[in-house]
Amino acid sequence: MVDKEKNTVSNNSVNRPWMYNNLAAVGESGGTFKGILAGGIAGGAEILVSYPTEYIKTQLQLDEQPGKNKRYNGFMDVIKKTVKERGVFGLYRGVNIFLFFSVPKGAVRFGSFETLKSWTADERGNLNAKMRALCGLVAGVNEAIFVVTPMETMKVKYINDQRLEKPRYRGLIHSIATILKEDGFKGIYQGVTATILKEGSNQAIRFYLFETLKNKYRDGDPTVHVPKVLVSLFGIIAGVTSVFANNPVDVIKTRMQGLEASKYSSTWNCVQTVWKNEGLLAFYKGTTARLLRVTIELGFIFVAYDSVMDILTKILP
Template sequence: MSDRFYNPFQRPWMTREGAAAPNERKGLKLFKGVLAGGLAGGTEIFVTYPTEYVKTQLQLDGKSGKEKRFNGILDCTTKTVKNQGFLGLYKGVSILIYGSIPKAAVRFGCFNTIKSLVADDRGQLTSRASVMCGLIAGVCEAVLIVTPMEVIKVMFINDNRLAQPRYKSFSHGVKTIAREFGIRSFYKGLTATVIKEGSNQAMRFFVMETGKERYRKGDLSVHVPKAVVGLIGVLAGAISVLVNNPVDVVKTRMQGLESHKYKNTVDCFSKDMEAGRYRGVL
């Protein structure tokens, strides 16, 4: 594998050939990266959130021996739209959109900080060092941003399953969660979230680098088209989802309204994974 550095958090249009000029100050480049990453992430969330909503509903369905409400993706989508309208698929989307820029800030900030410590004299990273930077950045964003954000998202979606949903708005829901469950509740499922986010970044980077290296066939002068990079990115995302879905199921269960039924991440895994290891994937 090539030692050439590739930033897994950078959008294709934010490269030397795109928006960021090579002689700009590092601080300005980082700011632009965070802003662009946050806006792109927010747009991505808005477009893909219905699938995230359905996935979470399926992961919460049939828990603790209760009767399942949905028979799959299509059934869940149809029932949600029928009972709540199309916007019902966007319940809780504001939480992820609000967190998109802070998440990008932590991700870019951590990645570039670690990079500055381990890069060579030319500012380049080896493949192993790049994977390590991605892993650490994933862990940092999981601890500082993603876990509280995911807890609120899951609680909102879980609340929407009730006959009489209680959360009236984002601020009302957050205040209610804090009042009833305490501030510590925003870090439920931390271990599973850290494992998921850290391994996600490491796997996606590894697949991206391997795919581009195979395309170049060892010749670093060969330009990899953006379309090819996009296809490799889709493959990387699919692999990370399939591999990490058991952890994602545990994370969702640990962050729902009935999380008190589990002692910890291991207990949740042992109780629920045997029958529902890949809920929400197919």
């Protein structure tokens, strides 16, 4: 049995969500500010590293069968054709939308989880199995409503626009203005139902598995320190599981947010249409790209977050 090192930080720091695992360790003075800033910077850095996989995933999910609308023959074909047509930076089309929303996305997700956890945890700071999933579910729903739906809608439209012979959008601000002008406020909330289903299930699965794995390692003692390498591994396991579990929802969300979403009368109609025209495998388009992104995201962000936090602690003691 590995000797589990006891945590030396105060009790109010234990059992934090994965992205803020070391937040309390920076000290009481300015700790929250440093944590938010470090999380935003780390999130932005993670996006710059992992975004091409998000771009590829979206292109594959927008690629319909049969006939002339199908442009790509898999993951590597997207890379090859995009780089040939637009250069390496073509793989970053739409990344500014992700960067713009990275801080509020993390704040809503983890803020919601922490708030709900503070209300429902037992006297030791632990959640039971049902509450781990429920807190994650509510956090994902809040994230979908307040941040992810407009972010994802604009991202999908922006990437979808590139597929046209003559792209219309000249940048982030122009794309937002055009969508609002043509479709109104509801234009940036296309696919909200599918997004709620995706983010709710995503975070329910991820937080449930992550918290469960941490609790298993600690044997129920929240004062036991979990090594960073295991925190990273637990996050990756949770993320990979969520990809396989809800990729069909992600495909439907992408279709409902694309430029051709008007051909679907509802989310359920989109499900039926994809099933009828493309078959079961269509619901798993982009799985490889999502798996790559989740592995990169949940493996990289810990190093980035801790590194930025160390720097901020020196600059802002």
